[in-house]
Structure formats: C-alpha cells, structure tokens
Amino acid sequence: MGILEVKNVGKRFGGLQALSDVNLSVAENTVHAIIGPNGAGKSTLLNCLVGKLIPDSGSVMFDGQSVLGRAPYEINQMGISRVFQTPEIFGDLTVLENMMIPCFAKRDGAFELNALPSVSQQKDVVDQAMHMLEEMRMADKRHMHAAAMSRGDKRRLEIGMCLSQEPRLLLLDEPTAGMARADTNNTIDLLKQIKQERDITIAIIEHDMHVVFSLAERITVLAQGTPLVEDTPENIKGHPKVREAYLGE
Ligand code: ADP
Numbered sequence: 001m002g003i004l005e006v007k008n009v010g011k012r013f014g015g016l017q018a019l020s021d022v023n024l025s026v027a028e029n030t031v032h033a034i035i036g037p038n039g040a041g042k043s044t045l046l047n048c049l050v051g052k053l054i055p056d057s058g059s060v061m062f063d064g065q066s067v068l069g070r071a072p073y074e075i076n077q078m079g080i081s082r083v084f085q086t087p088e089i090f091g092d093l094t095v096l097e098n099m100m101i102p103c104f105a106k107r108d109g110a111f112e113l114n115a116l117p118s119v120s121q122q123k124d125v126v127d128q129a130m131h132m133l134e135e136m137r138m139a140d141k142r143h144m145h146a147a148a149m150s151r152g153d154k155r156r157l158e159i160g161m162c163l164s165q166e167p168r169l170l171l172l173d174e175p176t177a178g179m180a181r182a183d184t185n186n187t188i189d190l191l192k193q194i195k196q197e198r199d200i201t202i203a204i205i206e207h208d209m210h211v212v213f214s215l216a217e218r219i220t221v222l223a224q225g226t227p228l229v230e231d232t233p234e235n236i237k238g239h240p241k242v243r244e245a246y247l248g249e
Pocket residue numbers: 013016018036037038039040041042043044045
C-alpha cells in the first residue's frame with residue numbers, strides 16, 4: 001500500500017470529463033512524477049488530493065485515511081503540503097517574514113498578517129524560521145524583499161514554507177515552469193537535497209523532461225484524464241504509447 005492511494009477517481013466539469021477512472025499509488029519516501037500533455041487533468045487531479053476539488057467518484061486515501069470531504073486545511077494538517085503553479089509568497093515582506101508565517105501558523109493554528117510585528121519579537125518563531133532558511137540555503141537573503149528575488153529563489157522560499165509544516169507528502173505542480181535553466185537546475189538540486197535529508201514523499205507534476213528524469217523513481221503518464229501507463233523512468237522513456245501521446249511521435 002502506498003502512502004497515497006487514488007482509486008477510480010472521476011471528475012467532470014459540465015460536459016467535460018476531466019478525470020476518469022484515475023488510479024494512482026504513490027509509495028512512501030519516493031519521488032513520483034505525473035506527466036502528460038496540457039489539459040490531461042494533472043492539476044485537476046492534484047486539486048482533488050488537497051481538497052480544492054471534490055471528485056465525483058472514487059476514493060483518495062492518505063496514510064490509510066480518506067481525504068474526501070475534508071477541507072484543504074484539514075488535509076494539510078494530515079500531512080499533505082502543496083506548492084502551486086505560481087509562487088504564493090508575500091512580495092512586500094522580507095524572506096524571513098515570509099518564513100515566519102507558516103512557522104507561527106503551525107504553532108498557533110492560524111495567522112493574521114497584522115500580527116506580524118509582534119510575531120517578529122517571538123524568539124521561538126524567529127529561530128524556527130531561521131533554521132528553515134538555513135536548510136534552504138537562503139539565510140543570507142533573509143532581509144531581502146521576497147519580490148526582488150529570482151524566480152528560482154521565490155520557489156525555494158515557497159518550498160521551504162511548505163516544509164516548515166513538516167509534511168509527509170509534498171505535492172508540486174510544475175515547480176520549474178517559466179524558469180531559466182540555471183534556476184531549474186537549482187530547483188532539481190534542492191529537491192534532491194530535501195529527499196536526502198528528510199523522510200518525505202514527493203509527487204511532482206512536471207512538463208520539463210529533464211526535471212522528471214533527474215528526480216522521479218516512478219512516472220505516471222496521464223492522457224485525456226486517465227492514466228496511460230505507470231512505470232520506471234527507463235521504461236517510460238522507451239514506451240511507444242508514451243512517445244505517441246506525450247512526446248508527439
Ligand atoms: P493539466 O494540468 O494537465 O494541464 P487541467 O487539470 O488543468 O490539465 O485541466 C484538465 C481539463 O479540465 C482541461 O480541459 C481544462 O480546461 C479543464 N478544467 C480544469 N479546471 C476546470 C474548471 N474549474 N472548470 C472547467 N474546466 C476545467
């Protein structure tokens with residue numbers, strides 16, 4: 001049994017069957033990539049895992065417990081954390097202030113932005129945020145405005161903010177989209193480092209095959225809302241159906 005078990009999930013938007021009969025098993029402590037052409041249903045599937053969408057049919061089990069019908073924050077508390085397609089950080093705040101937000105929220109269960117000045121005086125929160133910035137190798141950027149950072153560093157900060165919640169499953173939706181090659185390579189290295197240093201399972205939706213083949217131990221190919229094949233990277237590379245559906249050959 002995987003830490004994440006998706007069985008027969010279906011999701012329809014009006015006349016469009018975005019997902020049908022999706023089965024996916026993600027083994028604990030692995031990196032599992034989900035690839036597929038634009039519109040294949042990858043983000044829809046992810047939204048079904050984090051409570052942003054409710055599937056019409058099927059089941060989603062995380063660590064033996066159903067996530068269906070739970071609110072996103074509850075699923076988050078169960079140990080699933082998600083990085084969105086566009087970075088969700090506060091550009092006007094410093095890097096350290098951004099990192100204090102999830103650290104505070106983890107301690108107190110909620111956070112309001114206007115509490116930030118007083119939070120900044122709380123040593124335990126500041127220490128924890130600094131510790132995460134050190135792990136993310138960005139302690140030297142702590143006083144920078146988040147908006148002034150490169151796309152790669154924004155992503156790095158955002159991943160760190162997710163990790164400060166100590167998730168068991170990290171979900172990433174196209175984390176390197178729109179990045180220059182150097183930032184993409186930094187993101188690959190960061191995810192490898194996280195995998196080495198933590199007990200964590202990573203499920204990554206990714207368009208860039210360089211990223212996929214650098215990180216993934218298993219790959220699921222989604223096409224037109226349904227899994228086409230699931231296999232090791234070696235087998236996926238040579239799979240004729242994948243080349244046809246995904247690589248356009
Ligand atoms: P991917 O992430 O693989 O590119 P998506 O999951 O975003 O694909 O979309 C799958 C299909 O569902 C697409 O045809 C998309 O237009 C459609 N879709 C996604 N979200 C919605 C929505 N909220 N309402 C209607 N259609 C949607």
